[in-house]
Amino acid sequence: MEEDAKTTRPLFGILMALSLAHGLNDMMQSVITAVYPLLKTNLALSFAEIGAVTFTYQISASIFQPICGYLFDKKPNSWFLPVGLGFTMLGLLMIAVSGSLAMLMVAVFFAGIGSSVLHPEASRLTSMASNAHRGLAQSIFQVGGSTGWAFGPLLAAFVVSPYGQQNVAVFSVCAFVAIVGLIPVCKWYAGILKARKEKVDAEDRRKAEGKKPLPKKMLVGILMLLIFLVFTKNAYTISISNYYTFYLIEKFGVSIQTSQIMLFAFLFSAAMGTLLGGPIGDKIGRRLVIMWSIFGAAPFALIMPYANLQWTLVLSVIIGFVMSSAFSAILVYAQELFPTRVGMVSGMFFGLAFGFAGMMSAAFGHIADAWGIDTVYVWVSFVPLLGSVAYFLPRVRTLQAITKAPNKKSSK
Numbered sequence: 001m002e003e004d005a006k007t008t009r010p011l012f013g014i015l016m017a018l019s020l021a022h023g024l025n026d027m028m029q030s031v032i033t034a035v036y037p038l039l040k041t042n043l044a045l046s047f048a049e050i051g052a053v054t055f056t057y058q059i060s061a062s063i064f065q066p067i068c069g070y071l072f073d074k075k076p077n078s079w080f081l082p083v084g085l086g087f088t089m090l091g092l093l094m095i096a097v098s099g100s101l102a103m104l105m106v107a108v109f110f111a112g113i114g115s116s117v118l119h120p121e122a123s124r125l126t127s128m129a130s131n132a133h134r135g136l137a138q139s140i141f142q143v144g145g146s147t148g149w150a151f152g153p154l155l156a157a158f159v160v161s162p163y164g165q166q167n168v169a170v171f172s173v174c175a176f177v178a179i180v181g182l183i184p185v186c187k188w189y190a191g192i193l194k195a196r197k198e199k200v201d202a203e204d205r206r207k208a209e210g211k212k213p214l215p216k217k218m219l220v221g222i223l224m225l226l227i228f229l230v231f232t233k234n235a236y237t238i239s240i241s242n243y244y245t246f247y248l249i250e251k252f253g254v255s256i257q258t259s260q261i262m263l264f265a266f267l268f269s270a271a272m273g274t275l276l277g278g279p280i281g282d283k284i285g286r287r288l289v290i291m292w293s294i295f296g297a298a299p300f301a302l303i304m305p306y307a308n309l310q311w312t313l314v315l316s317v318i319i320g321f322v323m324s325s326a327f328s329a330i331l332v333y334a335q336e337l338f339p340t341r342v343g344m345v346s347g348m349f350f351g352l353a354f355g356f357a358g359m360m361s362a363a364f365g366h367i368a369d370a371w372g373i374d375t376v377y378v379w380v381s382f383v384p385l386l387g388s389v390a391y392f393l394p395r396v397r398t399l400q401a402i403t404k405a406p407n408k409k410s411s412k
Helices: 002-008 012-034 036-042 047-063 065-074 080-097 101-130 134-159 165-210 216-252 256-284 286-295 298-306 309-324 326-337 342-371 373-380 383-392 396-403
Strands: none
Touching (some): 012 101, 012 134, 012 165, 012 216, 036 047, 036 216, 047 065, 047 101, 047 342, 101 326, 101 342, 134 326, 216 326, 216 373, 216 383, 256 286, 256 326, 286 383, 298 373, 309 326
């Protein structure tokens, strides 16, 4: 019994290393959006040009993710993660010395490649290290990224804003730290790749033989619904994180540092929500977590554009906490639909849905130029209402009943 408990226990050392790398990568990525006000001033950019920079970043950081996930599922290699972090490091170094819009767009493109490599590959390794505790493992992985993303603006406020754009290069050291921290993970993965390949393939075949596949139309329908839900969540949170500093500065007249600290509060609350979403989904069901986390944030989002500074901070913290709990549950729900394509599915959800949200964020840049940043916050406040479509997700028990293998009786 004791041995069985050990074999079903998540590999917390591996999960923590992956979470740390995720956190450092996303912190570096978050620094990019946090220094937008500084870059806007230094390079004399309009809101529309900031939106174009965001769109360029989202192409490399999002659209490429499912492609990378598909390739990594087909041709796994234990050293992809350090290569991805090398791209993030290169992008930050280029941002530090960018003197034109064109160079800045090339820089954020390279930085985004790091995320396209890390997210699907690290998610696949997280699933491997979960030992059937997928919600918990995904939350551990996700909270690293969410926490890192939260600390990016805070660190930018104290490391970059007072000293200038060139100090963005300081954060490239984080990429080196993440690479070093992943060396044990790479060795662990390299050790099991060859040993597990035949065994995993055989197990996948047995599982496929023991279960009826879900109808193709149902699979496609569920997948599209899940992608739409991630799009709904990220259309709101990415627009908030990209324009929150501008909104606070323009509406309330706060300093850049104050706006970045308030952005940290919003993002840190999102990190805490991410930590809880997976384990709660393991306990009460992922469908309920998905439905209430997105749609449940709608009342607070609708109020926020009309709140004063203090209540804006309080409401943004509540929204960040509630909405962020959805992602781990959505991702694990999708991974369980496609157990042999975890990398591709993870890349799709980290990538395409974020990319679509990034396109909306770029559109909001044009709205801000034409009608003001306040209008953006009024329009985007209605987006969480779309989370109500989670009601149409089938319950896991329903899916299990459909895929349950029929009893095979020997004929006499």
